[in-house]
Amino acid sequence: MTSLILKSLTLPNGSGADIEIENGRITQIGSVSGSGIDCAGLQALPGFVDVHTHLREPGFEASETILSGSKSAAAGGYTAVMAMANTSPVTDTAEVANLILDAGTAAGFVEVQPIGSVTKGLQGAELSDIKGLSESRSKVRMFSDDGVCVFDEDLMRQALIAVKAFNGVIAQHAQDPTMTFGAQMNAGALATELGMAGWPAEAEESIIKRDAELAEQTGSRLHICHLTTAGAVEVVRWAKSRGINITAEVTPHHLLLTEELVRGYDSVYKVNPPLRKLEDTLALREALLDGTIDVIGTDHAPHAREKKECEWQNAAFGMVGLEHAASVLQEVLIQSGASWERFANVLSVKPAQIAGLENQGQLSVGSIANIALIDPAPKRVIERQTNSKSINNPFAGITLPGQIVHTIFKGRFTVKNTQVQEQQ
Amino acid sequence: MRHLTSIRELTKDAAISLLDNAQQLSQVNDREVKKLPALRGKTVVNLFFENSTRTRISFEVAAKRLSADVINFSADSSSVSKGESLKDTAQTLEALGADAIVLRHPLSGAPKLLAEQDWISASVINAGDGSHEHPTQALLDALTIRQGFGLSHNLSGLKVLIVGDILHSRVARSNILLLNLLGATVTVAGPRTLIPTGVEQMGATVNNSFEDALSAKPDVVMMLRVQKERMQGEFFSSTADYSKAWSLEGDRLAMVGKDALILHPGPMNRGFEISSEAADDPRSQVLRQVSNGVAVRMAVLYRCLSGEQL
Numbered sequence A: 001m002t003s004l005i006l007k008s009l010t011l012p013n014g015s016g017a018d019i020e021i022e023n024g025r026i027t028q029i030g031s032v033s034g035s036g037i038d039c040a041g042l043q044a045l046p047g048f049v050d051v052h053t054h055l056r057e058p059g060f061e062a063s064e065t066i067l068s069g070s071k072s073a074a075a076g077g078y079t080a081v082m083a084m085a086n087t088s089p090v091t092d093t094a095e096v097a098n099l100i101l102d103a104g105t106a107a108g109f110v111e112v113q114p115i116g117s118v119t120k121g122l123q124g125a126e127l128s129d130i131k132g133l134s135e136s137r138s139k140v141r142m143f144s145d146d147g148v149c150v151f152d153e154d155l156m157r158q159a160l161i162a163v164k165a166f167n168g169v170i171a172q173h174a175q176d177p178t179m180t181f182g183a184q185m186n187a188g189a190l191a192t193e194l195g196m197a198g199w200p201a202e203a204e205e206s207i208i209k210r211d212a213e214l215a216e217q218t219g220s221r222l223h224i225c226h227l228t229t230a231g232a233v234e235v236v237r238w239a240k241s242r243g244i245n246i247t248a249e250v251t252p253h254h255l256l257l258t259e260e261l262v263r264g265y266d267s268v269y270k271v272n273p274p275l276r277k278l279e280d281t282l283a284l285r286e287a288l289l290d291g292t293i294d295v296i297g298t299d300h301a302p303h304a305r306e307k308k309e310c311e312w313q314n315a316a317f318g319m320v321g322l323e324h325a326a327s328v329l330q331e332v333l334i335q336s337g338a339s340w341e342r343f344a345n346v347l348s349v350k351p352a353q354i355a356g357l358e359n360q361g362q363l364s365v366g367s368i369a370n371i372a373l374i375d376p377a378p379k380r381v382i383e384r385q386t387n388s389k390s391i392n393n394p395f396a397g398i399t400l401p402g403q404i405v406h407t408i409f410k411g412r413f414t415v416k417n418t419q420v421q422e423q424q
Numbered sequence B: 001m002r003h004l005t006s007i008r009e010l011t012k013d014a015a016i017s018l019l020d021n022a023q024q025l026s027q028v029n030d031r032e033v034k035k036l037p038a039l040r041g042k043t044v045v046n047l048f049f050e051n052s053t054r055t056r057i058s059f060e061v062a063a064k065r066l067s068a069d070v071i072n073f074s075a076d077s078s079s080v081s082k083g084e085s086l087k088d089t090a091q092t093l094e095a096l097g098a099d100a101i102v103l104r105h106p107l108s109g110a111p112k113l114l115a116e117q118d119w120i121s122a123s124v125i126n127a128g129d130g131s132h133e134h135p136t137q138a139l140l141d142a143l144t145i146r147q148g149f150g151l152s153h154n155l156s157g158l159k160v161l162i163v164g165d166i167l168h169s170r171v172a173r174s175n176i177l178l179l180n181l182l183g184a185t186v187t188v189a190g191p192r193t194l195i196p197t198g199v200e201q202m203g204a205t206v207n208n209s210f211e212d213a214l215s216a217k218p219d220v221v222m223m224l225r226v227q228k229e230r231m232q233g234e235f236f237s238s239t240a241d242y243s244k245a246w247s248l249e250g251d252r253l254a255m256v257g258k259d260a261l262i263l264h265p266g267p268m269n270r271g272f273e274i275s276s277e278a279a280d281d282p283r284s285q286v287l288r289q290v291s292n293g294v295a296v297r298m299a300v301l302y303r304c305l306s307g308e309q310l
Helices: A066-075 A094-107 A130-135 A153-164 A189-194 A201-218 A230-241 A252-256 A259-264 A278-290 A325-332 A340-355 B012-030 B053-065 B086-095 B110-116 B135-148 B170-181 B210-215 B239-246 B250-255 B286-306
Strands: A003-010 A016-022 A025-030 A043-046 A048-053 A078-083 A111-114 A169-172 A221-224 A246-250 A371-381 A399-409 A412-416 B043-048 B069-074 B100-105 B123-129 B159-163 B185-189 B204-207 B220-223 B261-263
Touching: A003 A043, A003 A371, A043 A340, A048 A066, A048 A325, A048 A340, A066 A078, A066 A094, A066 A399, A066 A412, A078 A340, A078 A371, A078 A399, A094 A111, A094 A130, A130 A153, A153 A169, A153 A201, A153 A221, A169 A201, A189 A259, A201 A221, A201 A230, A230 A246, A230 A278, A246 A278, A252 A278, A252 A325, A259 B110, A325 A340, A325 A371, A325 A399, B012 B135, B012 B170, B012 B286, B043 B053, B043 B086, B053 B069, B053 B100, B053 B123, B053 B286, B069 B086, B086 B100, B086 B110, B100 B110, B100 B286, B110 B123, B123 B135, B123 B286, B135 B170, B135 B220, B135 B261, B135 B286, B159 B170, B159 B210, B170 B185, B185 B210, B210 B250, B261 B286
Parallel strands: A048 A078, A078 A111, A169 A221, A221 A246, B043 B069, B043 B100, B100 B123, B159 B185, B159 B220, B185 B204, B220 B261
Antiparallel strands: A003 A016, A016 A025, A043 A371, A371 A399, A399 A412
């Protein structure tokens, strides 16, 4: 029997306690006798769950592998990630899903749960084998064509109906392609000055509105990936007020960064949907505080150097984010006076519910020991290099609060004293 | 000043001092021996990813008048067509001894990127990038306007009207920024589909009628070259319709004040956006713009490569 005691930590509700872990499960929370690891000053939280991670394997291993992405996730305090389907081959069959699941288990740093694609090959023409994926060993519950929008309205309706049978969810990348052809950045005065095609807010908002109505008609679960505009927040607020079964996510970068960063044409800031204006960022923060936005999804999107070291228009969309989400959230949420319970809800409890991960999002006696321990005190300048294989890190050089000190996945330290722990 | 990729990089004083230098250098053009030793031993590479014989020749003449060595590198006949990246191309040119890279690129921002990344230490001068900027064009236009009105300093109080396809025009963008910096007021006029969102925030008033804009008696009428292939379908119904509403000709030419200047960046489409009558009018500054182009580019090359004013 392996046993571990975490001493003198702070629980999400603010009270002090020790935690005892035996055989991968939490066996006691409170005052535990015996010696253990001193966690004084550390905030204990249920291990984080990312509903939106691009692990790039299979197909794009030059950018990231399931192993490197898992380590990066652990370093960020995560104990589970949802692996997006835009791999090569696309995760549109049980075989690909199981391959990802098994590689994640073999890596052993976080729970890696595959997301199935909504349409075959992300082509937007024909539904994937949604039933087969749901009944596979991987028990796929979340489906997304992320990277592209499911634009065909009838196909979206059919997909929503298909996932209802097993309480699954469609995660939509809301982007009307007819309004965003060749788009490079947020539409508006800055895009005009910089001479680049704009990505208007309406292209996001119109799809969310349409899909909210479809979710209402079908009674199915709809999740909106990466909200970016003040208008999109209003649409989600409206949909929730109607009782529609909708959840929404925001990325760390859209909470912190704005389109002004595009001025240097450094494609590390090129992302889809694009960085918006400060007023959008402020609306997203407010929506996260008031619960209109449910969760943080990192949209961790690693890219090999050559995909970014080029002209803006030729560069790939996307940025990494797994290792800075908690710090960004601390900056946005805790500094605004929100509680660590709310923090835990946004980064762990709610994402686990949306994703249908039963062993995540809990910090209670009897639950699997998936725990993140943060030291909220330090301020640090973010370095470009992380545990990811890629360095397209937009937070490099920014000062952010907090540091993940330990991450415990199924009772094992994946990160100890800020260092990623290789498997024995 | 090490690079010039955008008018945004210039302060008002820097712009005026560049124009002063260009004014002095323009006199070299009138000498019998049109050459100064200022950049002897320096190598300037004209790196053109897009054809533009006029701009390339203008930079070449400017560099040669300052005694620099000039290499012309045309991207379509090079390793770039085999997939070489901008970074590798630029580093290769620097390894060959380039002190300055004059970059023309079809994608907005390429010169800025090359200047700001730590790929090379050579100076980068923007010779036109996508629909972003063409800063030396704006400087030569400003010099032409200054000379035309016998001004010795800024362009305070002048009214400038820019006409045509503002949406795709890098010349318009650089001019809007520079003219505002120098104290002029700018109006842009063109079909609604060719006026970009938010151009007001760059410092231009929008007018959708050429006649209406002319009745405000602008001091300068700047006609933009129309790229005919862009005048089809979504932007404008037909080339004939475009000319009818937006060509500087006939009654509209008559509305231009007798002391006003007519500018065009060239090459002109005579009979399309500008009539021959207007192009050859005494108020037309087209050829002076060309010779001022050499002077302005000499001033910019000198400033970037020597780090000094004249």
